Amino acid sequence: MTAAPVPTREKLLDAAEELVQTRGYNAFSFRDLAKRVGIRAASVHHYFPSKADLGRRLMDRYRRKFGAALESITGKVRDPRRRLERFVGLFRDTLRRGDRLCLCGMLATEYATLPARIRTEVRRFYGDSETWLTEVFNEGRRSKRLRFAGKPAAAARTFFGALEGAMIAARAFGDERRLASAGQWLVQALKTTA
């Protein structure tokens, strides 16, 4: 039994993902990236013609992976309240794996400086996440497991944004409990709000 070798392209995406999640798109270079993978900066261009292209592929892959994680939750967990807790768990896992932020939150903050291609991917990630959450809030209201005022889509956006914000603060303070606490507070509020 031999482990399949990781293609250089995947190694590059993995390393770039970590760099963007921790430092940001504007704060890493092809040099940084190449060094981590053990090749030269020029060789990165063989896989990704430009930095903008790399950024777009990165966000695209991240969105797909996140989407798969959401599908997994949908398949395994029925209760809307517990689905939200699992959603929070995805953010917590990301933060724990090397003080990373959500790639989407990082890039959204850098939005004004991003190439159009990457911007589109960022918005798509918001769209996917909010669509999934909206469905959870819909089902939660129907089954009376979640109580909240207003439209489910508004609750979904607020919930998602609140986690992004909590994650950013949690990393700045080196205290992951800030994220967990925000998640608990939000779910608690959704149990009891009229």
Next chain:
Amino acid sequence: MTAAPVPTREKLLDAAEELVQTRGYNAFSFRDLAKRVGIRAASVHHYFPSKADLGRRLMDRYRRKFGAALESITGKVRDPRRRLERFVGLFRDTLRRGDRLCLCGMLATEYATLPARIRTEVRRFYGDSETWLTEVFNEGRRSKRLRFAGKPAAAARTFFGALEGAMIAARAFGDERRLASAGQWLVQALKTTA
């Protein structure tokens, strides 16, 4: 009656503030900054020896200005719920003034790349804001104008982080209603949560 001329130092801080709030600390240069003020990049060093120093002064000034705005709210508005609405209003005003993010939220996202001096100022901003909000939540619970589970400090952190996150998304979508909607949702939840 002649308007007092704005000293170059203030002009630099104003221009830098706008640049960091929109583009980020890592995405602006002394050249960008100097060009906006009408001097050369080298001259900026006369006022701020290094970029790190500029960043620190910037965050310090921003924190003081924001603190003054909070004091003003405290002096003018009694009702805790309305104080929260005014707090949200500060974020909305910032976003409207040229699609700016909260300086603190921007720098917190870039935290991993920041000099220690700036990091300290970022955490101080969180501290000040959360302290003010905690007092509002305390008073709100006492007067039964705000209802929420858990400690006031936890509610304060979640509230603050949620606005930071909503602001980031609102700018990416070019839709300030995303911020207003999140603010309303949160305040609404705080009226009715057990």
Next chain:
DNA sequence: GTCTATAAGATGATAGAC
């Protein structure tokens, strides 16, 4: 696929003239 070499420009910062 990876390299070296190179381009053309940006970056933060300093020295010293005016």
Next chain:
DNA sequence: GTCTATCATCTTATAGAC
């Protein structure tokens, strides 16, 4: 205070050898 000149380094990207 502001400038020009300069530095050493980094940046994204391309051309062409191996």
